[in-house]
Amino acid sequence: MSSNPSPGVTTAFLFPGQGGFDGEALRRAKERHPQIGRVFERLDTVTEELYGSRISEVLFGERKADLRDLLDNDPWASQVAIYGAGLAAYEILAAQGVAPDVLAGHSLGEITALVAAGAFSVEDGVRIVARRVAVIERQGGVDGRMVALAASAERTRKLLELVDEPLLAVATENHDEQTVVSGPAGILDRVVAIAGQLDVGAIEIDTPFPFHTPALAPAAPEFAAYVRKLDQRPLNRPVYSPILQRYYEPDDALAELLAEHFTRPVGFAAAVRHLRETGAEVFVEAGGRAALSKLVAKVTDGSAVRSLPTLAVTGGRLALDGTLDALREAGLAAPERGGLAELLAPSVPADLFAAYWSERGHMVLELVRTELDAFRKSTEGGDAAEPEPRPAAAAGSEPAAEAAPAPAPEAPAVSGSGSRPEGYGRDRLFEELRTLYAEALEYPEDVFEDEVQLEAELGVDSVKQVELLSRVSSRYGLPPRESGFRLATYNTMGKITDFVLQQLNDQGAHAPASATG
Template identity: 30%
Template sequence: MTNTVWMFPGPSSHVAGALAQLTEPGTRGAQVLDTVDAVAAEYGWAPVSPLLLGPADETTAQHAGHLWLGFFATSLVLSELLIDAGVPGDTLVGHSGGEVSAMVVAGCMTVEEAARVLCERTKAVDESGLPPSAMVALNAPVFRVSLLCEAVADGTLSVSVDNGPDQVVVSGLLPALDRLEALAAALEIKTHRLKIPSAYHNLILGGAARRLTDRIRHIPVNAPQRRVWSPQLGREMATADDARELLAGTLVLPVRYREALRALYDDGARLFVECGARQVLTELVRQSLPAPAQAVALLTGRAQARLVPQLIKTLSADHGSGWQAGSLLTVKHSASAHVVATPAPVRPPVLQAPARRPEAEPVGASVPAPATVEPAPAPVPSDGLPIETELRDQVRNAYAQALRFPAEMVEDDTELEGELGISSLQRTNVFVQLLNTFELPNPDESVQVFKYRTVAEMAGLLRELAAAR
């Protein structure tokens, strides 16, 4: 039985500048970044640490290799913090390239070895000679997406990722994906082209998979010392041979993440902790599993980084010490060891604000009754919207509710996307909600909504629309 699951997301699960508050020089997290940078340099890639430590935001230029090493380094830095705090992880589960991160935490490979696997994985795809290809997410169940692929009748299409009841990813060559998107549009099925530069988890990468297997054959792989569930293998990964099988198929095997979540839930998992930036896997838990399953996103964006230590402290206090402190960089494991941590009773973690300390009063002093003072009425804006403080509070609460964390985290000048990690779709949904709330007209095409990046700026836009109606 498993109670607590650590989840490791794949590409794009990093946020520029988000680790600056979590990695001090000389810490194990800083050593992880140094190790990843050293491997990146061997392959002629730019270092990843300047991007993750900042100062940087969503507009900062990123090297192509950051897509493959940014999520990896972020997950391992967060894992070091969890391990150091003694937060238990009864089972580890990775998503796509995140399975490599899970293998490091489980003791199958060192940070250095796994970073080389990711670099070789990317090289193998880049050198495959495959025509232009990509990946497309569709908001439909897997059985319906499979029928759409059959209707397109192109052998390069493959259902690559089954994320949830209404989120499936298809990969293939661009002409086939274009036809798939057109068919989906005709059926009013929403699609989204992912920023992944090839058709990963597709048999058309078979040649690249064989090349990768040859290139990483010399890298030692141990049996996991923690329980690992592989969505690509569709079962528990218990031996070194299992780990080798996963690496050999990592480019072609589909990711059955929805099935993995269900299997872990049926086995008793109730708390799922996302060891990465943003909250992609957290949302999948909420979409795929019943209400008793609780999901915690450690790092949704730069603004939440300051709360990560408190969140981890709460997890440790609620669930006891399950992991012995150590470093992912130095611990080497036996090839046959397989240890499962003893599960602790699970309660969803709650972040509590510190209690307000009362002011000291002299002993025996009498406290006069407060005088009744009628506040002066606030001036009512002529545009029909609330006064500025109330308007900003309503905007703040709308974004906080969309991200599912306390409104006090969203300050007037907080970057909604760069610091909070809110997606473009979430921003659009909140904006439409605010327009409906205040009965405002849609802005004309000259207004670029994405340029309004803070609560204060969005409140200003709402006032402009109110004045123009």
């Protein structure tokens, strides 16, 4: 097959690298998704062979292991855990009928992406990850680390010029305001000190070695020689490399390219922009934590992109649940058994229905939306009595606002500029909305910051967001949302505040109907 996806890419799976492991989320998901147990059973056969230890016992035993424990005690286990969690998330999504158009990985995650696309077996993927650790340890482990600086890549390079150390390198360009630096530990201490003097924030990355630095060049040949002996197979899905800044091609010698990863930087921001420009609208982080989904949100800020985590705990809830809900609503995943699937096709096997929904579910949902919209217009016409409000959770639909409340008090005067009402600015509206959302979701108010992502960071699924927007519409007497309204565009508290404020301004700035909603 061609390595490049066909025009109209819509869904990209992203596999995390260093730091991409959430032990608590993985344990929670394992209780409900058998794919996790099956993936780690395959990993166990290799880790037992190589280390005399089963990775499943390390991660799912009585003692709960987090990433810091793994890094301190078993560096190999930290890398296999990240790899395994990514594959497990991929298998869960595939079992739900989600079919990505392209795969991409962040650093170590490129190995996971290639295995998910069939380039190597799951077991050989473990061997590759393990050998990656072993060859670096044989070079003395390279006494170094990685630090994320709150600065652009250009500013970071200028900072590194002040230190003038050849083994220091820009390892990753995550977004315009975050760049990761890799190199010897002592030299990085100087970099962090200089950054502090320049008011540039610095956060250490959870990683056993300083990847993507010239210091690892001596380890690359041995690694390439080992991978060359493994069975490389054709890709069954396109894989885009943020390191190579291109798609992997059928004639690529993966052993040599993976060895180059030791020293070449990761251009994650550029990769996300490229995928977005070629049509990607939904980015799903297949793996632990929610780091990549947050980075995507930063890189694509202002565009209508869904950025969804999986094996992370956000707002006390497993992010995977909300992500699957969102994918089902978008027609990208099969409906749950016992729900629409049971209603439409009770005798069809689950895997067959999932495959059908993956290919044609979007057409079914589009038909339902069209019919519902026509039905709503027909029931709202004429002199018929006003219909009962529709439930907010209708699958895949955007409900009209609830019935307007009693007449509001007289609106405040509008300033001469013509839009914003005097005495009712954005700050006041933001505080009111934050209180409303906090009370409805039973979250502390302080978690609702201006840029916090409701779904990716707080786990508020799309159905709940529709319900909350309906409450907001009712409280402020807003008109029904237009048919082109896209929930994904208003994914933060700040964007919701701006949307509501604009609606208030457009209709003459009605005051709220009540103090409590």
